[in-house]
Amino acid sequence: MKREIKIFFTALMFFTRIPCPKWVDHSAEYLNKSSKYFPVVGIIVGSISALVYWLFQSIFPADIALIFSMIASILTTGAFHEDGFADVCDGFGGGWTKEKILLIMKDSRLGTFGVVGIGLILLLKWSSLKYFPVNTLVIALISGHAISRLNAVSLIYTDQYARDDDTSKSKPLATKMSTRELIFSVIFGLAPLALFANFNVLLALLPMLLLRWYFSGYFKKWIGGYTGDCLGALQQVSEVIFYLSLLLIFKYTG
DSSP, X not given: OHHHHHHHHHHHHHHOOOOOOTTOOOOHHHHHHGGGGXXXXXXXXXXXXXXXXXXXXXXXXXXXXXXXXXXXXXXXXXXXXXXXXXXXXXXXXXXXXXXXXXXXXXXSSOOHHHHHHHHHHHHHHHHHHTTSOHHHHHHHHHHHHHHHHHHHHHHHHHSOBOOOSSOOTTGXXXXXXXXXXXXXXXXXXXXXXXXXXXXXXXXXXXXXXXXXXXXXXXXXXXXXXXXXXHHHHHHHHHHHHHHHHHHHHHHHHO
C-alpha cells in the first residue's frame, strides 16, 4: 500500500503542479508505474475545474465562469497536455520525415502550426462546453478529463515509443503497461460516466475509440509510434471529442 501511495503521488507530481509530500521524487521506477494513475489524475484535475466553474457561475455569466474553469485546469497541469498538442501540431505540420518531426517537437519554441492549433482547440473546447447546463457541465468536466487521459494512456499498452534516445522527459513512461494496470486505468477512466445516470452517454465511447485508432495509425505511419507529446495531443483532442459527442447524444436521445 505504501508503495502504491508513492506511485500515485509520483503521477500527481509529474502530471500536475499540485504540491506533493517532500518524500516524493521523480524516481524512474515509480514514474514508470505511474501511468495507470493518469485517469485518476484526470478526475482530480476535472474536479478542480468543475469546482471553479460552479463557484464562479454564481458570480459571473456562465461563459466567463467557463473561462476561469479552463484557466484553473491549465494552471493545475502547467499546460502539460496543451504543450504536447501544440508540439504535435508543429512537428507533424512542418516535418516530412520521422527525424524532422521529432526534432521539431523537441524544440521548445512554438511555431505557427502550434499557435493556431492550440488557439482553435481551446476555442472549440469553450464553445462546446458552454451549451451544457450547470450540473451537467460539472459532470462533463470530471468525466472528460478522466476518459481523455484513459484514451491517451492506452497507447502505452498497445504502441511503441518512437524516440530511441533518453532525452525526453516522458521516456520513463514509455514502457508497456501490464494488462492489470490497463484495467485499473479503464475502471477509473470510465467511472465518472456513472454520474450522468444515463446509459446513452456510453455512445460517446465509439468516437473516442475511433479517434484513438486514427491517432495510433497516424503516429505509427509517420514516426513509428508515440511520444509524450503525442499522448498530450491525443488527450486534448479526446477531451474535445468527448464534449462534442455528449452534445450530440443529449440532442438526439434526450
